[in-house]
Amino acid sequence: xxxxxxxxxxxxxxxxxxxxxxxxxxxxxxxxxxxxxxxxxxxxxxxxxxxxxxxxxxxxxxxxxxxxxxxxxxxxxxxxxxxxxxxxxxxxxxxxxxxxxxxxxxxxxxxxxxxxxxxxxxxxxxxxxxxxxxxxxxxxxxxxxxxxxxxxxxxxxxxxxxxxxxxxxxxxxxxxxxxxxxxxxxxxxxxxxxxxxxxxxxxxxxxxxxxxxxxxxxxxxxxxxxxxxxxxxxxxxxxxxxxxxxxxxxxxxxxxxxxxxxxxxxxxxxxxxxxxxxxxxxxxxxxxxxxxxxxxxxxxxxxxxxxxxxxxxxxxxxxxxxxxxxxxxxxxxxxxxxxxxxxxxxxxxxxxxxxxxxxxxxxxxxxxxxxxxxxxxxxxxxxxxxxxxxxxxxxxxxxxxxxxxxx
Amino acid sequence: xxxxxxxxxxxxxxxxxxxxxxxxxxxxxxxxxxxxxxxxxxxxxxxxxxxxxxxxxxxxxxxxxxxxxxxxxxxxxxxxxxxxxxxxxxxxxxxxxxxxxxxxxxxxxxxxxxxxxxxxxxxxxxxxxxxxxxxxxxxxxxxxxxxxxxxxxxxxxxxxxxxxxxxxxxxxxxxxxxxxxxxxxxxxxxxxxxxxxxxxxxxxxxxxxxxxxxxxxxxxxxxxxxxxxxxxxxxxxxxxxxxxxxxxxxxxxxxxxxxxxxxxxxxxxxxxxxxxxxxxxxxxxxxxxxxxxxxxxxxx
Numbered sequence: 001x002x003x004x005x006x007x008x009x010x011x012x013x014x015x016x017x018x019x020x021x022x023x024x025x026x027x028x029x030x031x032x033x034x035x036x037x038x039x040x041x042x043x044x045x046x047x048x049x050x051x052x053x054x055x056x057x058x059x060x061x062x063x064x065x066x067x068x069x070x071x072x073x074x075x076x077x078x079x080x081x082x083x084x085x086x087x088x089x090x091x092x093x094x095x096x097x098x099x100x101x102x103x104x105x106x107x108x109x110x111x112x113x114x115x116x117x118x119x120x121x122x123x124x125x126x127x128x129x130x131x132x133x134x135x136x137x138x139x140x141x142x143x144x145x146x147x148x149x150x151x152x153x154x155x156x157x158x159x160x161x162x163x164x165x166x167x168x169x170x171x172x173x174x175x176x177x178x179x180x181x182x183x184x185x186x187x188x189x190x191x192x193x194x195x196x197x198x199x200x201x202x203x204x205x206x207x208x209x210x211x212x213x214x215x216x217x218x219x220x221x222x223x224x225x226x227x228x229x230x231x232x233x234x235x236x237x238x239x240x241x242x243x244x245x246x247x248x249x250x251x252x253x254x255x256x257x258x259x260x261x262x263x264x265x266x267x268x269x270x271x272x273x274x275x276x277x278x279x280x281x282x283x284x285x286x287x288x289x290x291x292x293x294x295x296x297x298x299x300x301x302x303x304x305x306x307x308x309x310x311x312x313x314x315x316x317x318x319x320x321x322x323x324x325x326x327x328x329x330x331x332x333x334x335x336x337x338x339x340x341x342x343x344x345x346x347x348x349x350x351x352x353x354x355x356x357x358x359x360x361x362x363x364x365x366x367x368x369x370x371x372x373x374x375x376x377x378x379x380x381x382x383x384x385x386x387x388x389x390x391x392x393x394x395x396x397x398x399x400x401x402x403x404x405x406x407x
Numbered sequence: 408x409x410x411x412x413x414x415x416x417x418x419x420x421x422x423x424x425x426x427x428x429x430x431x432x433x434x435x436x437x438x439x440x441x442x443x444x445x446x447x448x449x450x451x452x453x454x455x456x457x458x459x460x461x462x463x464x465x466x467x468x469x470x471x472x473x474x475x476x477x478x479x480x481x482x483x484x485x486x487x488x489x490x491x492x493x494x495x496x497x498x499x500x501x502x503x504x505x506x507x508x509x510x511x512x513x514x515x516x517x518x519x520x521x522x523x524x525x526x527x528x529x530x531x532x533x534x535x536x537x538x539x540x541x542x543x544x545x546x547x548x549x550x551x552x553x554x555x556x557x558x559x560x561x562x563x564x565x566x567x568x569x570x571x572x573x574x575x576x577x578x579x580x581x582x583x584x585x586x587x588x589x590x591x592x593x594x595x596x597x598x599x600x601x602x603x604x605x606x607x608x609x610x611x612x613x614x615x616x617x618x619x620x621x622x623x624x625x626x627x628x629x630x631x632x633x634x635x636x637x638x639x640x641x642x643x644x645x646x647x648x649x650x651x652x653x654x655x656x657x658x659x660x661x662x663x664x665x666x667x668x669x670x671x672x673x674x675x676x677x678x679x680x681x682x683x684x685x686x687x688x689x690x691x692x693x694x695x696x697x698x699x700x701x702x703x704x705x706x707x
Contacts, residue, residue: 005426005433005441113625116446170468174442175426177433271468278466360469368612391610406629407621 006178008171011139013038015146016076025064031168032080032106058087066094072195075101081108095130097208100153108168109357117358118167120322132162133299157231167271253302255294262291268319269295279366303338315348315373321355328386354389408461415480418450420543425456427547431557431565453490473602482506505529536586548587552594630682642685644700652697659689
């Protein structure tokens with residue numbers, strides 16, 4: 001084991017290298033490109049033994065990834081933002097093939113207006129595609145999630161592809177100290193993929209993605225995908241336990257920060273959770289009983305764990321770093337949905353939208369969220385519309401943008 | 408936690424400077440985070456890079472708007488408002504500039520608050536020792552010393568590691584180390600008052616109203632894409648209309664990709680030179696040969 005300063009991109013690439021992948025179809029896109037650059041230079045230098053192919057688009061890339069996985073190869077690929085959307089058709093197709101592989105998405109907000117910094121409208125657009133989704137907060141988690149991803153994906157009870165999501169810029173280009181595990185420990189955790197069931201063999205063809213008309217068979221197999229995705233919760237927990245036993249780091253489906261006696265809870269995901277933890281820490285110093293629940297496994301949605309953590313709290317704010325125009329925050333709706341039948345659910349579930357296009361969330365904004373929950377605490381009517389984290393100063397900046405655009 | 412923000416230009420070694428500082432502090436056992444920020448990746452464009460160095464785990468991310476140290480790799484950026492090098496400068500903070508000027512000159516010329524201005528001609532030392540003006544190792548050495556985050560051994564190991572990773576030759580790396588040590592020895596450690604969050608200055612959250620188009624839609628109407636930048640100074644050749652030959656066909660008017668040609672009340676074309684980039688499409692397209700080109704000496 002060595003400790004090195006690594007970017008989120010390099011960490012994800014190390015995950016693929018340690019997983020001893022066989023095949024890496026690739027296509028560049030900012031802010032992901034450094035991942036495939038790392039891998040291609042390792043293959044050039046014979047530090048990694050895999051086939052690296054540059055494709056003509058993300059659509060072809062994801063197709064190649066799925067087909068290679070269908071031959072029993074261990075496959076890694078990566079993309080970002082517009083690239084994920086361009087390959088979207090194949091995300092659904094491949095999950096229906098029931099082939100295991102890991103794709104890293106480096107989150108970047110979606111055009112238009114076009115930008116480079118992260119929010120989660122790209123990755124959450126893929127939330128219903130049948131892929132397992134693990135969202136990470138730091139560079140270490142990026143490496144570890146890729147390793148865990150293979151183990152979950154290749155488990156027969158799941159057999160669905162996995163996306164690991166890491167934030168562009170905030171992780172992709174940011175270096176942090178990262179533990180690179182020893183190859184022999186990784187081998188113990190993640191043995192070579194056992195290619196027994198239904199893989200292509202010479203003179204033994206199989207057909208995946210067959211036509212099924214009339215709806216009956218279609219319903220059955222789609223529901224099988226749902227059940228397999230649901231299995232991924234217990235499989236994830238088992239894999240996390242094994243991971244902890246070998247590497248010492250613990251990754252549950254959700255992460256609890258200062259939750260034991262928290263009256264007010266902020267729910268959020270990904271790299272901005274670090275900012276949230278810092279804010280909670282400062283609010284705790286001031287005597288506020290605030291905690292943070294970080295969502296790590298987004299698909300399948302770990303409803304039971306979320307319910308357990310949020311029951312009997314006075315108020316909860318869900319920060320969505322995404323926006324569904326005409327609806328609001330995507331995760332807010334999911335969290336509300338799983339709490340409905342619990343009598344001890346929190347009085348207040350506040351929907352907050354922040355960090356769009358990588359916009360910072362300041363300490364003052366986190367404190368504003370908690371103040372707002374408290375304001376509604378004893379009132380019957382709580383707004384279900386989302387609050388956008390946007391300040392007077394932000395409006396000045398925007399007015400300047402509008403002015404120089406000549407409107 | 409110490410927060411360092413570097414400013415420089417693409418190709419100057421600013422990202423690598425932040426990485427050398429980061430690695431040196433990491434080797435000394437600190438928790439570290441470093442990251443560069445650049446838009447279009449080209450030589451000469453302003454670039455920023457950040458380091459957070461702490462004895463505790465770092466619970467911050469992204470750009471640093473409240474630096475304890477601002478390190479300027481290229482003094483010409485001090486005059487570039489868009490580079491925003493003074494953002495978050497504060498009383499007691501450290502402002503390091505790579506320049507041949509005296510600190511007092513910088514302090515007065517830019518009306519800085521009571522911060523500690525430290526100057527050193529890093530470029531000069533680098534050119535004399537290495538033969539090139541890439542200040543990655545030398546600038547990092549200055550900041551290592553000023554912050555006291557890394558000793559010479561960690562600094563040298565960090566320079567080796569980072570310069571090797573960008574595939575420099577051993578000989579060049581050795582010269583960089585030599586230059587860096589010269590800089591390191593010239594500097595001395597300065598006590599740093601680190602930034603603490605001040606709740607009083609918190610911004611006010613507002614409810615964003617709905618705006619009908621065009622205000623509520625991200626569309627640019629200004630010629631040259633912004634009212635503030637006049638693209639006329641990109642011109643090498645200036646198209647000039649000879650109105651005696653013009654047949655008012657309007658071809659130039661519809662061909663101009665920047666909308667810099669309008670029609671007057673008699674339907675004669677008029678060129679707006681403030682934004683005309685001199686692409687000369689109008690000159691190429693004019694069938695009456697009524698547009699001439701003149702070499703632009705100075706736009707304004």
